[in-house]
Amino acid sequence: MTSHPVGSTGEGVFTALTAEHRGKLMALAREVSLPGGARIFEEGERADRFWVIRSGTVALDVHMPGRGRVVIETIGAGSLLGWSWLCPPRQWHLAAETRDPVRAWEFDAAAVHDLCAEDTALGLSLVTVVAEIIGDRLRATRTRLLDLYGPPGSGPVP
Amino acid sequence: MTLTPLSYRVVDRRDETHDTVTLVLEPAADALKPFAPGQFAMLYAFGVGEIPVSVSRLGDGRRLTHTVRAVGAVSRALCGLRIGGWVGVRGPFGTAWDTAAAHGNDLLVIAGGIGIAPLRPLVDAVLAEAKAFGRLNVLAGARTPADLLYGDEFPAWGKPFGAVTVDRPSGGWTGRVGVVTTLLREARFTPSGTVAFVCGPEVMMRATARALIHQGVRPDRIRVSLERNMRCATGHCGHCQLGPLLLCRDGPVVGYDQAEPLLTVREL
16 A cells, blocks of 8 residues: 655655666665755756755745746645756746755756666656656646636636 | 525624635524535525525534625625524535545545535544544645635644645745645545545546546545535426436535546536
8 A cells, every 4th residue: 555645755756667767766866955945946047957855845936027036836745846957948947945944855967867868768757757747737737727716707718 | 394494693704705704503493404514505695596505614503604605696695694684594405525434544635715615514523533534634725825714723624734725825925836736745645545525616626536546546435526506405406417416416425436427528
């Protein structure tokens, strides 16, 4: 029986990988701890790392003139932080800040790219995992566009 | 008894948000039979009309508590009632959240928007016999922090996990942002031994049920509360028909194994 959160050891995001692939990937992981309020990356910077959150919460934000930093979404334990490292232009599209103390597994994107080039089956599996996460977030964003909890008549006009 | 409204007086009211009010009603004479969590009453605003509203707290068996959001003529009239005002009430109607069948299981209580109102009596019932259940997770989604209902009660609910997430954070909000399903990753439950109770907009319930099934929760162990145009509330008029179901009688609480094939049929 599986007890949640499945990512309690940091590998939960990668449960769809084989044990061998997961082991190779986790060998590249570095455990990091960040205090609350730490800026992890900024919009436009090079996306050269990614993280799997083990505990704590990270807020993704975007700066809007006149409104300051607007939080788009929060990411909690057992989730992947960052996918811009995967595809060109490999720049962060949002910024990230810890909401509270965060423990995470940190991965060097270049090392992961090299591993994927060396083991293409692992690469395909990893891309599939990340694509699934991106799909989840796209569906969640579309759901929020519907403004489901808003007053009658709110949300997109058909 | 179910066709004739009984007179109830408003003995307490609380403004929950800018458009949502909780009314506590006391019978003028005879009281309706006791309600179970998840069941609903037909509330009649005199001279305006009648709408179905779930009980949002079970009291002493005589008093009724309903949380109403002002979205139409009748609900606006109900929200406008002051202490001492009168309302006609029929009920109890419909199926309940079946807590007895969930004994020994981990629980996921997942609410979207005002969907937390029908779930509050369920949480009360679970907390009253907490040892009969596994872990209680309470997950709620709201449009903004100001739209969250029962915010003062919420912290005591989720044991071990309770969290709120909003679609649109306002200044000063330090909680979660995003859809309610994102909280599932952090909830503490064993999928094969879990019962989920879900209430909110239909799109939210479908997305939540899909996520739960993906994580290994059986569809028949996902209970959803469906809403249709309930009029007679006695299973005769057919206004609330959803395929083979008359939701005032066969619902509002149904298993997702039964609901899923019906919810994907357009205009059913």
